Amino acid sequence: xxxxxxxxxxxxxxxxxxxxxxxxxxxxxxxxxxxxxxxxxxxxxxxxxxxxxxxxxxxxxxxxxxxxxxxxxxxxxxxxxxxxxxxxxxxxxxxxxxxxxxxxxxxxxxxxxxxxxxxxxxxxxxxxxxxxxxxxxxxxxxxxxxxxxxxxxxxxxxxxxxxxxxxxxxxxxxxxxx
Numbered sequence: 001x002x003x004x005x006x007x008x009x010x011x012x013x014x015x016x017x018x019x020x021x022x023x024x025x026x027x028x029x030x031x032x033x034x035x036x037x038x039x040x041x042x043x044x045x046x047x048x049x050x051x052x053x054x055x056x057x058x059x060x061x062x063x064x065x066x067x068x069x070x071x072x073x074x075x076x077x078x079x080x081x082x083x084x085x086x087x088x089x090x091x092x093x094x095x096x097x098x099x100x101x102x103x104x105x106x107x108x109x110x111x112x113x114x115x116x117x118x119x120x121x122x123x124x125x126x127x128x129x130x131x132x133x134x135x136x137x138x139x140x141x142x143x144x145x146x147x148x149x150x151x152x153x154x155x156x157x158x159x160x161x162x163x164x165x166x167x168x169x170x171x172x173x174x175x176x177x178x
Contacts, residue, residue, distance in 0.1 A: 026057055026058070026061045027044065027045035027046070027047075027122075027131070027135065028042065028043070028044050028045075028058065028061055028062075028065075028119075028135075029042045029043050029044075029135040029136065029138055029139035030042035030062070030065055030066070030117070030119075030139060031138075031139050031140070032139075034066075034115070034117055039118075039146060039147060039150075040106065040118050040119060040120045040138050040147070040150070041117040041118055041119060042117070042119050042120070042138050042139050043119055043120040043121075043122055043134055043135045043137075043138035043139065043150075044058060044107065044119045044120070044121055044122065045121075045122040045124070045126065045131050045134075045135060046058070046121065046122075046124050047124055048081075048124050049079070049080055049081045049124060050080075050081050050082050051075065051080040051081065051082055051083040051084065051096070052082040052083070052084045052087075053082070055073060055084070055087045055094075055096065056087045056088055056089070058073075058107075058109075059073065059087055059089050059094050059109070060089065060090070062109055062117070063089065063090065066111075066117075068111050068112075068114065069089065069090075069092065069111065069112070070089065070094050070109045070110070070111060071094065071095070071110050071111055071112055072094065072095045072096070072097060072109070072110040073087070073094060073095070073096045073097070073107065073108070073109055073110075074096075074097045074098075074099060074102065074107070074108040074109075074110070074116075075096070075097075075098055075099070075102070075107045075108075076098070076099060076100070076102050076103065076104035076105075076106075077098040077099060077100050078100065078104065079104040079105075079121070080098070083096060083098050084096055103147070105120060105121055105147050105151075106118050106119060106120060106121060106147070107119050107121050119138075120134065120138045120147060120150060120151075122134050122135065122151075134150055134151060137150050138150055
């Protein structure tokens with residue numbers, strides 16, 4: 001199974017009007033093997049920092065792709081605007097928890113009787129090519145990577161820090177004296 005990179009939302013039920021409907025592409029990637037060894041289980045590239053506008057479509061897409069209902073969403077409070085207490089989902093309301101002591105670059109979705117999934121949140125104002133690279137990398141399995149590794153890999157080459165080549169430079173960098 002290959003990672004899902006850009007996912008079109010399908011209407012979950014023709015009779016529910018509270019499920020967010022979208023004909024645009026949701027920028028979401030999920031690893032086909034959700035395992036606890038990876039630092040994240042995928043990535044999400046929202047279009048804005050407005051949680052009330054963005055979360056319903058995310059919940060609907062994750063519910064559909066994983067074939068299980070999302071029960072709770074956890075996010076970093078200061079990274080989002082307009083955070084609702086609950087978001088509408090098919091036949092239910094999903095609780096939204098916001099925290100000040102969590103990682104601002106991730107969002108967690110919890111389910112009944114299975115481990116939660118953790119998604120890297122790619123900043124909405126990111127350029128297309130780097131964001132798509134991060135979406136791909138996050139879905140390929142990130143064991144051994146950090147969130148910074150994923151985001152740094154997604155940066156254009158001109159903005160990446162240059163590696164030091166001299167042994168003396170590396171000695172200086174590690175606290176030694178020239």
